[in-house]
Amino acid sequence: MKNYNLKLKIFRFCIVIFTFAFCILNLSEANAQQVSLAISPPLIQTVIKPGKAILIAYSLENSGDPTILTARVVSFEPKDNFGNIRLKDRAEGPVRFSLDNAELSLDQPFFLKTKASEQLLLRIRVPEGAPEGDYYYSLLAETTPAIGREGIGSAQAKATIAANILVTISHSGTIEIKPKIVLFQLLSKMKWKIFDSLTEVPLVLVLENQGKNLIRPEGKITLRGLLGTSADYEIVPKNILAESQRLVQATPSAEFSKQPISLALSGFFLGPYKLSANINFGENSPNIFASTSFFAFPFKLVAGIILVTIITVFIIKRFSADED
Amino acid sequence: MKNYNLKLKIFRFCIVIFTFAFCILNLGGVAAVSMDSSSFRIESASINDAAGNKTSDNYKLSDTLGQLAAGEFSSTGYIIKAGFQYLHSIIPFRFSISDISINFGTLMPNTPATGTTELTVYFGAAGEYQVTATELGKLRTLNEANNIPDTNCNGGADTCTDSQAKVWTSSTAYGFGYGMTGNDIPSDFINSTYYRYFADKNLSEAPQIVMSSPNVGKNRQATMTMKANISNVQAAGSYQTVINFVATPSY
Numbered sequence: 001m002k003n004y005n006l007k008l009k010i011f012r013f014c015i016v017i018f019t020f021a022f023c024i025l026n027l028s029e030a031n032a033q034q035v036s037l038a039i040s041p042p043l044i045q046t047v048i049k050p051g052k053a054i055l056i057a058y059s060l061e062n063s064g065d066p067t068i069l070t071a072r073v074v075s076f077e078p079k080d081n082f083g084n085i086r087l088k089d090r091a092e093g094p095v096r097f098s099l100d101n102a103e104l105s106l107d108q109p110f111f112l113k114t115k116a117s118e119q120l121l122l123r124i125r126v127p128e129g130a131p132e133g134d135y136y137y138s139l140l141a142e143t144t145p146a147i148g149r150e151g152i153g154s155a156q157a158k159a160t161i162a163a164n165i166l167v168t169i170s171h172s173g174t175i176e177i178k179p180k181i182v183l184f185q186l187l188s189k190m191k192w193k194i195f196d197s198l199t200e201v202p203l204v205l206v207l208e209n210q211g212k213n214l215i216r217p218e219g220k221i222t223l224r225g226l227l228g229t230s231a232d233y234e235i236v237p238k239n240i241l242a243e244s245q246r247l248v249q250a251t252p253s254a255e256f257s258k259q260p261i262s263l264a265l266s267g268f269f270l271g272p273y274k275l276s277a278n279i280n281f282g283e284n285s286p287n288i289f290a291s292t293s294f295f296a297f298p299f300k301l302v303a304g305i306i307l308v309t310i311i312t313v314f315i316i317k318r319f320s321a322d323e324d
Numbered sequence: 325m326k327n328y329n330l331k332l333k334i335f336r337f338c339i340v341i342f343t344f345a346f347c348i349l350n351l352g353g354v355a356a357v358s359m360d361s362s363s364f365r366i367e368s369a370s371i372n373d374a375a376g377n378k379t380s381d382n383y384k385l386s387d388t389l390g391q392l393a394a395g396e397f398s399s400t401g402y403i404i405k406a407g408f409q410y411l412h413s414i415i416p417f418r419f420s421i422s423d424i425s426i427n428f429g430t431l432m433p434n435t436p437a438t439g440t441t442e443l444t445v446y447f448g449a450a451g452e453y454q455v456t457a458t459e460l461g462k463l464r465t466l467n468e469a470n471n472i473p474d475t476n477c478n479g480g481a482d483t484c485t486d487s488q489a490k491v492w493t494s495s496t497a498y499g500f501g502y503g504m505t506g507n508d509i510p511s512d513f514i515n516s517t518y519y520r521y522f523a524d525k526n527l528s529e530a531p532q533i534v535m536s537s538p539n540v541g542k543n544r545q546a547t548m549t550m551k552a553n554i555s556n557v558q559a560a561g562s563y564q565t566v567i568n569f570v571a572t573p574s575y
Contacts, residue, residue: 032425040416042415043573078575083575153463154563154564156426156566156567162573
């Protein structure tokens with residue numbers, strides 16, 4: 001009997017432990033209604049002839065609470081030269097979009113339960129006679145906001161996730177490449193491009209695409225020092241949309257500083273340096289070139305040494321005077 | 325001695341139970357291989373998530389966009405470049421909102437009410453994303469007879485706009501607005517006392533960016549605090565609005 005009671009106690013104890021562990025480990029999964037959407041692929045780029053159509057399979061996944069979604073396509077344009085975009089209210093241009101799914105269509109709501117995914121078969125059709133040029137779109141999947149509770153103030157959140165579609169319509173497949181370097185400049189607080197040897201040297205490179213089709217820069221920025229030392233920084237290839245500008249970044253670039261820059265040179269620099277950018281846009285494309293220079297001197301280090309020397313001399317003299 | 329052994333057994337048993345519970349409840353946490361570079365991040369060495377069909381007049385291609393297959397597909401009449409610089413786009417772009425119903429409770433005059441929600445963006449691709457926010461009309465009663473105006477923050481030198489946050493601490497400064505804290509937020513949200521009002525879609529105001537980054541981002545999180553403060557003359561009622569958050573990857 002005593003043994004039985006002990007087992008019962010152990011059993012109860014385990015139940016408590018289980019419950020406790022479950023609560024501790026799962027409390028973050030919350031009571032609030034949440035939205036969590038994923039879309040793939042986030043970017044499609046296509047060059048297409050008038051009269052042709054393509055089919056793209058998008059995967060839309062819901063990791064949040066069950067929700068009602070609506071898929072639609074709108075046009076977008078670049079908002080600034082940092083890669084941000086401005087969505088328009090509807091799809092403009094000659095490109096036609098539809099869903100090939102049997103039970104889904106654009107602008108019609110559909111239900112997606114938790115941890116479920118839906119494949120959206122997006123047909124992109126370019127009619128015969130469509131004018132050549134670039135057309136930029138976003139496929140949006142947007143939730144239907146809930147209705148707020150009576151008697152309290154509330155804001156309901158509507159979530160929209162987007163995937164971008166870059167369409168180039170071309171009869172011949174020929175792309176217009178008209179690039180220009182509009183800014184290749186060191187950000188210096190002083191009028192002259194003089195930097196302290198120990199501080200970062202920030203560089204900004206902005207390219208302009210003057211053509212009717214998007215382009216993607218490749219190439220490198222080269223740093224050359226006094227004694228022939230040099231270092232290369234590869235340009236990160238990113239699309240520059242037609243008739244727009246974009247800040248181009250170069251590696252090492254995993255974490256840029258707060259200000260938007262292309263490259264932050266760090267290390268110990270001494271003397272004159274020359275920076276050059278050599279950029280191309282794929283095979284048989286023109287190379288474009290720009291250069292700038294700067295001078296580095298260890299102002300802070302020298303100031304520190306002078307200060308320490310002065311203090312040391314002062315202290316030595318003071319002690320010598322005291323001994324005398 | 326017998327008692328000691330029994331306690332030891334109980335202790336061992338509990339350890340086993342704990343370990344078992346921990347494993348069961350946390351197995352979902354995952355084991356993808358991460359490969360990093362300074363300009364991109366590949367989250368898994370083997371991804372077979374983005375199978376799709378590409379067709380033209382001449383052929384139909386069904387592929388799995390995994391392993392080494394992401395890239396350029398072509399046929400007579402078209403070329404498709406699926407991918408962020410061909411190599412990252414098979415990683416999904418994910419956006420989460422922790423709470424889609426932000427409640428202020430019963431609004432009391434001169435007593436600011438706040439509600440928070442957390443925005444999370446997961447983007448293993450080439451980076452560069454933006455999240456914009458816009459209100460679909462003012463915070464107003466269901467019959468649309470009354471509304472709580474957008475905040476001007478403290479006013480005077482601290483007058484905010486939909487794109488410039490300013491300090492909003494005064495209990496006699498009325499309106500509706502939001503503040504941001506966390507990753508990738510606009511620099512004008514200096515601390516948690518800084519607020520803006522929402523751009524209003526009904527007034528054709530441009531949506532404003534509340535999160536953005538040029539860098540590779542994994543679980544970038546920011547907290548939005550919405551705040552409403554009403555005066556004594558504010559009409560009674562249930563004030564509601566809808567805030568549209570749009571998460572967009574770059575191009």
